[in-house]
Amino acid sequence: MSLCTKALAFLVLVILAAGSWLALRQPEKPVVLPATERPAVTTIPASPPGETTTPEPERHLGPLGDAPDWAALDAYQGTISRKDFEQLLDTIFTTGSGWRSYFSINDQEAVIATDASDSGLRFHLRFAAPDHTSPAPRHWRTARELPPAPPERPLEGLRIAIDPGHIGGEWAKMEERWFAIGEAPPVCEGDLTLAVARLLKPELESLGATVTLVRNDSKPLTPLRPETLMAAAEAATDPGGDVRKTAERLFYRTAEIRARAEYVNRTLKPDLVLCLHFNAEAWGHASNPSLTDHSHCHLLLNGGYTDEELALADQRYEMLRKLLQRTHAEEAAVGADVAASFYSSTGLPPYTYNPLSRNARMVDGNPYLWARNLLANRLYDCPVIFMEPYVMNSRHDYNRIQAGDYEGTREIDGKLLPSIFREYAGAVANGLKTHYAKVRQGEPLLPEH
Numbered sequence: 001m002s003l004c005t006k007a008l009a010f011l012v013l014v015i016l017a018a019g020s021w022l023a024l025r026q027p028e029k030p031v032v033l034p035a036t037e038r039p040a041v042t043t044i045p046a047s048p049p050g051e052t053t054t055p056e057p058e059r060h061l062g063p064l065g066d067a068p069d070w071a072a073l074d075a076y077q078g079t080i081s082r083k084d085f086e087q088l089l090d091t092i093f094t095t096g097s098g099w100r101s102y103f104s105i106n107d108q109e110a111v112i113a114t115d116a117s118d119s120g121l122r123f124h125l126r127f128a129a130p131d132h133t134s135p136a137p138r139h140w141r142t143a144r145e146l147p148p149a150p151p152e153r154p155l156e157g158l159r160i161a162i163d164p165g166h167i168g169g170e171w172a173k174m175e176e177r178w179f180a181i182g183e184a185p186p187v188c189e190g191d192l193t194l195a196v197a198r199l200l201k202p203e204l205e206s207l208g209a210t211v212t213l214v215r216n217d218s219k220p221l222t223p224l225r226p227e228t229l230m231a232a233a234e235a236a237t238d239p240g241g242d243v244r245k246t247a248e249r250l251f252y253r254t255a256e257i258r259a260r261a262e263y264v265n266r267t268l269k270p271d272l273v274l275c276l277h278f279n280a281e282a283w284g285h286a287s288n289p290s291l292t293d294h295s296h297c298h299l300l301l302n303g304g305y306t307d308e309e310l311a312l313a314d315q316r317y318e319m320l321r322k323l324l325q326r327t328h329a330e331e332a333a334v335g336a337d338v339a340a341s342f343y344s345s346t347g348l349p350p351y352t353y354n355p356l357s358r359n360a361r362m363v364d365g366n367p368y369l370w371a372r373n374l375l376a377n378r379l380y381d382c383p384v385i386f387m388e389p390y391v392m393n394s395r396h397d398y399n400r401i402q403a404g405d406y407e408g409t410r411e412i413d414g415k416l417l418p419s420i421f422r423e424y425a426g427a428v429a430n431g432l433k434t435h436y437a438k439v440r441q442g443e444p445l446l447p448e449h
């Protein structure tokens with residue numbers, strides 16, 4: 001393919017990416033997009049006039065997404081029964097019925113469109129006979145697959161990657177994860193999550209885990225910058241829209257999370273990723289933010305893909321990898337114990353999604369556990385627990401954040417409390433301790449989905 005064709009193909013991909021990019025919503029602000037903002041699925045034209053190369057196959061990919069290697073799913077042939085496959089799709093991984101345009105299922109196999117539903121390109125996934133399932137290949141291990149551990153070191157041998165959400169530091173304003181009230185130190189989510197990660201790492205290590213921080217400073221992992229993404233952003237922005245803002249989002253959200261996924265999947269290969277975030281409610285202007293009296297907590301597991309997301313070939317493929325590796329059962333089991341631990345140490349009520357939202361679904365009737373399709377929990381190739389406790393702009397949590405980190409307790413709003421950072425780290429560590437101690441002593445897990 002000539003350079004010119006490659007450049008054109010890239011440009012068209014970028015344009016496609018633009019439409020679907022709007023589907024990537026910040027985890028903190030779940031919304032239902034109006035129809036006009038939903039990603040359009042467009043067809044890539046064949047080679048430009050005058051070219052004699054074979055036309056590129058049609059591609060429907062998310063922003064900066066890689067074309068899926070469908071043949072890699074051959075490793076999962078005969079590893080799941082039809083019943084389990086359909087049940088996972090129906091109850092966890094989808095929120096609508098539009099996915100059925102891309103899947104045709106019979107007793108022997110699922111036939112899945114690898115591109116546009118009318119492209120004719122299909123991947124055939126053979127089902128296992130009901131009593132002949134073979135294990136799905138994956139690099140991570142469930143709690144049950146780990147050998148027994150001494151009671152005081154229930155995480156022994158477990159490889160954990162901690163992903164402190166956002167970049168923070170000088171990027172926090174661009175990320176829109178920054179606000180300041182008067183002369184008080186600003187609140188930067190990326191710095192708060194890193195503070196928790198640094199407290200959590202030694203706690204988990206003392207329980208026996210091998211722990212790596214996906215980032216340990218306020219620098220991006222991606223070498224891309226808004227400046228290098230301007231051409232992509234220009235193509236991705238509606239007429240009259242803010243191209244610079246689009247380039248910034250492609251940088252700090254899409255490119256950055258893709259770079260972290262590369263590091264997690266190729267280098268760290270952990271058994272579990274912990275994505276640390278602090279939630280917030282809409283605060284308006286960053287230099288004159290509105291405060292709220294509400295605080296809450298919820299944990300996100302991968303699932304809840306919308307019809308629009310599953311119209312994209314890369315998201316369909318990545319969802320299948322999660323489904324076939326059975327990450328959900330592990331995320332739900334670990335998540336339930338971590339959620340219970342958050343409740344017992346913070347007393348925070350659950351966050352409830354708008355019942356009209358089509359991008360989240362409650363898991364196992366547990367109001368603290370929600371399935372959502374986020375770039376991080378989709379791309380990290382192992383179970384991911386994505387945490388959203390506290391509300392940074394609630395009056396009480398803001399006062400606790402302003403108090404900083406400290407040992408023991410201090411009086412805040414009339415109550416003696418530990419530092420919010422230690423409370424957060426302790427809740428995660430205790431939840432994992434409870435879960436792995438229970439399973440590695442042989443108590444049964446929650447029923448699988």
Ligand SMILES: [Zn+2]
Pocket residue numbers: 027028165166189277278
């Ligand atoms: Zn966040």
